[in-house]
Amino acid sequence: MQADKNLKCDLLVVGGGINGVGIARDAAGRGLSVVLCEQDDLASHTSSSSSKLIHGGLRYLEHYEFGLVRKALIEREVLLRAAPHIMWPMRFVMPHDKGQRPAWLIRAGMFLYDHLARRELLPGSRSLDLRRHASGEPLKPEFVRGFVYSDGWVDDARLVVLNALDAAEKGAHILTRTRCESVQQQGQLWHAELRTRSGEQIAVEARGVVNAAGPWVARFLGEAAQKKSSKSVRLVKGSHIVVKRLFEHDHAYIFQNPDGRIVFAIPYERNFTLIGTTDIEYRGPTENVAISPEEIDYLCTLSNRYFARPIAPADVVWSYAGVRPLLEDAAADASAVTRDYQLDLDTSGAPMLSVFGGKITTFRKLAEEAVDLIAPVLSNQRGSWTADACLPGGDLYGPKPENRSVREFEHFVHGLQTEFAWLAPALLLRYARAYGSRTRQMLAGCKQIADMGEEILSGLYALEVDYLMRQEWACSAADILWRRSKLGLHLPAGSAAVLDGWIAARATQQRSETQPA
Structure with missing residues (x-):
């Protein structure tokens, strides 16, 4: 069928989640012509279903992922400066009880967390007497000791939109509700067929393709690109519930369940508390993921283990769930699967780069590394730039991050x-x-x-x-x-x-x- 529209570009990016828009922004800022297509709205799936944290990942230290934690800790302050309107520092309280690791070991882990990367904006960790601190009041009386440390909060869906907006202002074409149905390699070019929700066809001729389809990364390779990959993703479902506000102060909590999983309780939208996440294997359809009754019970039960005020499934005013496409690493426990990423660049003909894994905190670094890989293949030698640039609206006191x-x-x-x-x-x-x-x-x-x-x-x-x-x-x-x-x-x-x-x-x-x- 004759296409209704024809586009030519250096780079076609498939996927309008955080990794896709981050790559589109970085590439457009280096002078590459970019087309990005997303089959739904921006951030419709995984990227709006996170715990909404910019964090190093304190619990990843348990799995000896020191490189990932350091990378995320460095990015934490880079991002806070770039978009201070949609991100801000937050203090996290970890109540301690006898069932957890010894207090000295937790304190040692927090010391490491404080010092793996330079901090300018966030205060360090310390011990807490919960009987004398405001964060102890909503907890059950048996929790008398705890720890407090710093991370950051982010409006995840707006982070995606702002990256797309910056990409567009640097010349990228952002096509939402537009599905990439096929990509075919012809010599040193990719020929892609896109289709909008209204049925309009768009033909794209691209010198390179980025597969940032998230949970669909392997499916896109197999079905749209007719390619095989040695890498795969492991789908892990994370669900959250929102209830009426359980505490008045501005600190968040990090709770450890006896099964080893971590759950956060976070001040949310002034009048609410956000509780999550679950980490369970997922093998169902990735289009419409929803929380299960069992997950709601799990999160309520864990909340009730710590908070004096009990909650029940009937108290849940909203919930959301998403599937995280984590890099397969053969971990037995879903919560232990690495949150790091790998970039797979295929240069047998026109280049295609596929993104496996990742987490929202490291999206900018992932995007930078992705463009560092593919841009030279497209004869673009411009250097990285996003570490010193504000996202739209973030330039509160001047053009540079402050x-x-x-x-x-x-x-x-x-x-x-x-x-x-x-x-x-x-x-x-x-x-x-x-x-x-x-x-x-x-x-x-x-x-x-x-x-x-x-x-x-x-x-x-x-x-x-x-x-x-x-x-x-x-x-x-x-x-x-x-x-x-x-x-x-x-x-x-x-x-x-x-x-x-x-x-x-x-x-x-x-x-x-x-x-x-």
Whole structure:
């Protein structure tokens, strides 16, 4: 069938999760022409189903993955500086009891965690008397001793979008809801056939291909590219639950279950607590992964082991699950499978690079290494650049990443609230957290609340929806309420239908306006 559209590029990236958009951004910034296709919305699957942490991985020290932990610890502060609006430091409390490793051994592990990489932004670990610290109050009285250490929090879905936005602003074509059906090698070129949700076909001629399909990496190789690989991924399902807030302070908790698995309890969206994750083998379909009743029971039981206030499955207000495509390493326990990654570059003809494994904290380094591998094959010798660059909205106090942007974020918010005094402070805080310095771009020309258009849902104005659809590839209520934001947690039932109806009406109106009279 004749394609409706034809594109030529240096690099076709398949997959709109964190690794795919990170690679597209890095490559576009080095001057390569890039096309990225994603069969669904950006961050629809694994990359919006994480524990939402930028962390070194304290528990990986148990498996002697010192190289991975060091790499992640270095990246932790690089990322915090690059996007201080969607990431911020967080303190984690680990209650200790007799069933765990000796306190001296845990303290030694935390000392190592503190010193494997240089820290400028995050305080070190220390012991806690839970009877005298605010984090002890919500816990059962038998937990009297603990430890506290630092890591970071991230809005994972927005991290994906911001990487895609930066890639697009550097010239990349970002095609969402567009599936790569086949790639065929012809000489020194790849010929790819893409298909959009509406059925439009797009032909892409690319000098190289990056397979960043996540859980579908092996399937893409076998079905779309007709290639075999010596590497494989192990699918591990991770699920989370959200309940009404279990504690008032701003620390998170790390709990160890008697089975050895780790679960976090994290302050979430002001009024909630996020609890997860599970680590179980997964062999089902990867398109629509959901939490099981057994996983909900598991997370509730573990929470009840530590918190004085018990929770039950009926208390769960939202849940999500995702499949992590971890690099197969023959570990017997799913929770022990490595979170490191491998890049497989096939140069037998036109190059194809496949990404196996990885974790959200190391995405930027993974992307840098991926482009370092494939760019020279495409005669591009430009050096890496992302370690010293802000993500869109992260340039709070200048174009370069700054420690000040992390330490003085509240000062930035106060400046916005002074500048836009006619907006509710809570709404401006949400904008600052979502859009950072680009809040001003979104609100450009607005002098009063009426300038923001219709309030479609409580706190959601037409101005913001238009911005998300125009700038951030949002097409539906789910994109806006659950990935570009978490407003879905705060709005009443039926809100998604209202927003979808508004979006459909706006599309009809725009079509009528563009048709000739």
